Amino acid sequence: MTRLAALWRKEAIALARDRHGLAALFVMPVIFILVMTMALHDAFMPGASIDVTYAVADLDGSPQSRALVDRLARAGSFRASPGSTGDADARAGIRGGRHALALVIPAGFGERLLVPGGIDGQPTEPLTLLVDPTLNPALQLAFRNQTAAALGALRADVLTKRAGKMFGLPMAPTAGERDWPDEIVAVAVQNERSIRPPSSVQQNVPAWLVFAMFFVVIPISSIFVIERQQGTLQRLAAMGTPFRLILAGKMLPFFVVNQVQALAMVAVGIYGVPLLGGEALQMPQGIALLHWWLVSAAVSIAAVGFALLVASLSQTTQQASVIGGVGNVLMAAIGGIMVPKFLMPKTMQTLAGFSPMAWALDAFHTVMLRHGDLAAILPDILRLLAFAAATLVAAAWINRREAG
Amino acid sequence: MLAIDDVSFRYSGAPDAALAAVNLTIPADGVYGLLGPNGAGKTTLISLLSGLLTATGGTLRIDGQPLAAFRREHPQAIALVPQEHAFYPMLTVAENLAFFAGVLGLAGHARAAAIEAAVAFARLEQVAGKRAEQLSGGLRRRLNLAIGLLGAPRLLLLDEPTVGVDPQSRSFLLESIARLPAAGTTVIYTSHYMEEVEAICQRIAILARGQVLAEGTLAELLRDGEAAAEFELDRPPPAAIAAMLEAMPGCDLKFRLRTGSTATLAALLEQLAGASCTVRQLAFGRQNLEQLFMRLTRRSLRD
Known part of the structure; x- marks a missing residue:
């Protein structure tokens, strides 16, 4: 135990003095979490408001035109800007960048609301939608559909009121406009289970935590390469220190470092992201929290194993930085860390299945979003542990071969 | 041990x-x-x-x-x-x-x-x-x-x-x-x-x-090393003297005479003087460790 304690203490001191390693482990993921969570905030929110502004030029000023304006505002998907005085003002607003869309309600709109298509011989002036040509066509279509829906609901409402009067049906004196049951709840379907898709913070905190955990490759390999280049490993072997003890001496300190990273990144998700206006990270409670930690522990063991393999393959710290850094970025790119897996096409999702980072992120999401139990996360945990065992065996084999 | x-x-x-x-x-x-x-x-x-x-x-x-x-x-x-x-x-x-x-x-x-x-x-x-x-x-x-x-x-x-x-x-x-x-x-x-x-x-x-x-x-x-006189001349010695000497590698005018006797060395110097050969450098005695090492390992030098 004295020998293992000495090895642990040495790694701890060396890491504490490795400023670049500490930056890679703690500063980089915090920045990623904050930046990516805020940058992708709306991309993860189905039905959330769209950051596109519209104006209405109400040339009619009737109760019906005001009702239409109210209905559009209540839908809340697009942001309403103060109304325009007329067609020219609405156009100037688009050219000046004050809004991207403008709806011009013609005079006589209220009177001819239930007389579409000029069936009485008089032409009906249409609603005019003015658009910024640089606006995404999908958003143009979305606003047009929303306006059409609001117009349809308004017609139905007016028609219902008139029909009630016509047939002498009792009407509530205070009855205003009705909200027709036209709201649709979006439910994302992923694989065979229906779940809510992750929010930005739920995607980004575990994703960048996994990425950061694998970055122990930088400090581990920098110390390991020094040990090999300077003959320290030989000296330790000559002192009768088995290589497995040297590996164990590196496992625990970096396991602890990984768990500190987990605490720090969760704290950033819970307290830091809301400070920037984002949604706070929701952590599982009770036994699920233990499951979350089991995933974190398995990721750590896999990350340290990978780091030791990279360190064993590298002759210089530069090589280790390149192999470890590129390896991590590749695993992250195909593993759904940088681009969420559910946004990937099918073939890329299949490819993601080969990345240990994808197993890790899936396991975190299973606990955090699907409320999965131990059985649900066990396959991913076992994959991570198998990966760790394979990398550690390979590292030991490489070092034994070089020693011989 | x-x-x-x-x-x-x-x-x-x-x-x-x-x-x-x-x-x-x-x-x-x-x-x-x-x-x-x-x-x-x-x-x-x-x-x-x-x-x-x-x-x-x-x-x-x-x-x-x-x-x-x-x-x-x-x-x-x-x-x-x-x-x-x-x-x-x-x-x-x-x-x-x-x-x-x-x-x-x-x-x-x-x-x-x-x-x-x-x-x-x-x-x-x-x-x-x-x-x-x-x-x-x-x-x-x-x-x-x-x-x-x-x-x-x-x-x-x-x-x-x-x-x-x-x-x-x-x-x-x-x-x-x-x-x-x-x-x-x-x-x-x-x-x-x-x-x-x-x-x-x-x-x-x-x-x-x-x-x-x-x-x-x-x-x-x-002790195993033989005593010798090593010297460098200003010109090639006459054939009669050269026959007694051993040429040293690296220089045409460097020679070795295997002897531990000062009398033999003195006689050689007298003969060289008679032939108008000037001795530029002279070392006489047993080899040191470096000479022994170089002699033993010359063929093994790799770098």
């Missing part, structure tokens, strides 16, 4: 053996010098003794006990001080010593006493709190040596311990190493510096191409 019998070793894939049937007997409580050009097998022999490699043939015994069994029984009894600065540059001197003492299994008072003794031996008191990466070359060598002494080893393997240090530090290291046998530590010392080996080693082995070319005390080795 240490008996090396018919020991051979070949690195996997290497065409030649790094050590071929090496036999050496290294007595206790002395400094034993291993000399040889690069690739002679010195580091391989050190690696076998420190347990980093396993001999492919022959036996290594300490006090009659097989080396591997001896190492298992006395894990701190053999210590290696590698050529490289084999410690942690980001740790202080004290932290390095504490780490290696811990790896040796030393704890509590035993660890504190071992660190104190090593610091005192290498005179590292003033730099104990300094990071190793900030030390001068000489201090790094002293730290390297101090780490090797933490376990109070019976056999200390020093692989070129004075490379890259200033003359003062070298002198200090040599004096320190020469004192070790008195404290019960046998030293095996490899070096390229002949004057170091002559100064502190009681016995010497010269290796080349994995074989022992010569072995014995310094006096024994040099």
